[in-house]
Amino acid sequence: MYGCEEPPADQPILVDVVLEGANGTRRVLPYPDEALRRGGMEEGGSVDLTDGILRKV
Incomplete structure (x- = not known):
């Protein structure tokens, strides 16, 4: 996502x-790794x- 450079220190x-709905539609959502953890x-x-x-189900 950032290429060969690190993101700025103040950026997550x-x-x-990849989210998939019950009807099979897909959506890609950039999300902070720390929040997922x-x-x-x-x-x-x-x-x-x-x-x-x-939120985890």
Whole structure:
């Protein structure tokens, strides 16, 4: 996401989260890696997206 350079120190590290709806539609959402870790979210897990905030289901 940042190429070969690190992001500025005051910016969070973002990762691409792929969300898939019940109807099969997909959406890619850049999201702070630290927020995913704090929320216990891992690859392949189920989440809820409400008001721009991901929460583990």
